[in-house]
Amino acid sequence: xxxxxxxxxxxxxxxxxxxxxxxxxxxxxxxxxxxxxxxxxxxxxxxxxxxxxxxxxxxxxxxxxxxxxxxxxxxxxxxxxxxxxxxxxxxxxxxxxxxxxxxxxxxxxxxxxxxxxxxxxxxxxxxxxxxxxxxxxxxxxxxxxxxxxxxxxxxxxxxxxxxxxxxxxxxxxxxxxxxxxxxxxxxxxxxxxxxxxxxxxxxxxxxxxxxxxxxxxxxxxxxxxxxxxxxxxxxxxxxxxxxxxxxxxxxxxxxxx
Numbered sequence: 001x002x003x004x005x006x007x008x009x010x011x012x013x014x015x016x017x018x019x020x021x022x023x024x025x026x027x028x029x030x031x032x033x034x035x036x037x038x039x040x041x042x043x044x045x046x047x048x049x050x051x052x053x054x055x056x057x058x059x060x061x062x063x064x065x066x067x068x069x070x071x072x073x074x075x076x077x078x079x080x081x082x083x084x085x086x087x088x089x090x091x092x093x094x095x096x097x098x099x100x101x102x103x104x105x106x107x108x109x110x111x112x113x114x115x116x117x118x119x120x121x122x123x124x125x126x127x128x129x130x131x132x133x134x135x136x137x138x139x140x141x142x143x144x145x146x147x148x149x150x151x152x153x154x155x156x157x158x159x160x161x162x163x164x165x166x167x168x169x170x171x172x173x174x175x176x177x178x179x180x181x182x183x184x185x186x187x188x189x190x191x192x193x194x195x196x197x198x199x200x201x202x203x204x205x206x207x208x209x210x211x212x213x214x215x216x217x218x219x220x221x222x223x224x225x226x227x228x229x230x231x232x233x234x235x236x237x238x239x240x241x242x243x244x245x246x247x248x249x250x251x252x253x254x255x256x257x
Contacts, residue, residue: 029118029125031142037117037124045117046153049126052114054084058150065101066118066139066150068093073152086111088152092137100146107135108152115153120145132157163248166236168217168228170254175214177256181238185214189227192234196227 037048042055056073058066070089077083087109094103106116112132118125120141127139132154141147171178178185189196189211198207202222208215211223213231220228229250236244242255 029127029139032117032124032126034122034124037126039119042151042153045151046115049115049117049128050153051155052153053155054086054111054153056086056088056152058088058090058152060149066090066093066104066147067101068104084111084156086154088113090150096146098146102144102146103138103140104147104150105135105137106139106150106152108154109134111154111157113152113154117151117153118142119148119150121148163244163251164236164242164253164255165244165248165250166232166239166242166254166256167250167252168220168232170257171232171235172214172217174256177239178235180240181235183213183235183238186212189213189216189223189231193227193230196223198222199224 032049037045039045042057042060045057046052046055054073054075056071058071059069068091070087073086073088074082075084089107090104091107092103092105093101096102106113112129112134114129114132116127116136116139118127118139118141121143123142125140125142127136129136139150166177175185192213195210196216198209199222202219205222207219207222211219213234216223216227217231232250233244233246236242236254237246239256
């Protein structure tokens with residue numbers, strides 16, 4: 001079977017086509033028959049293979065295949081506001097001698113894709129990605145038959161949440177900010193974390209073995225950075241105007257500054 005390039009020039013496509021620096025490829029497609037994935041709307045097709053919040057059928061209503069181009073999938077809340085959008089691009093579409101599309105590449109932004117269903121003949125080739133990816137190359141239908149349609153399935157990418165955090169240095173220099181936490185600077189560190197370990201300098205300087213919280217943040221040379229950070233975590237989580245939860249990544253972005 002002779003394959004030739006199927007080139008359609010779309011200004012919108014060129015504007016949205018992504019330069020993918022790192023593309024994770026699927027291990028290979030899994031075949032599903034029409035009985036396993038009854039052909040229907042995008043949501044029902046995606047629901048046949050997994051749990052996906054968003055689904056988009058490529059070129060829906062405009063003919064079959066997987067032609068080059070760019071489409072924006074937009075989803076709305078009940079009140080009419082936009083819930084989510086994702087830009088999907090198909091490129092490098094290939095046609096066989098009968099003019100049917102048989103292979104293509106894709107990319108998406110700003111969200112990754114969890115599965116791509118390529119319908120051809122009496123079934124689907126399903127490409128799955130875990131974790132979701134921003135693109136793949138060389139997708140084709142069962143038995144390399146002409147592609148009927150392509151459906152994309154995904155969930156929102158969840159970015160690692162970074163909470164607000166005020167460092168030990170902040171609490172050392174802003175004793176007035178302690179009041180809103182309900183925690184006293186004179187409270188003992190051991191009441192919250194157990195007795196801290198003194199550094200060699202702390203031992204040689206005769207640092208208290210059962211220090212207050214204030215003494216720990218004022219003297220990290222005696223009790224170490226980990227102990228001081230523990231106090232920073234405690235106060236940041238307790239302050240009503242700091243969005244920090246225990247276990248969040250520590251980033252110096254204190255909103256009280």
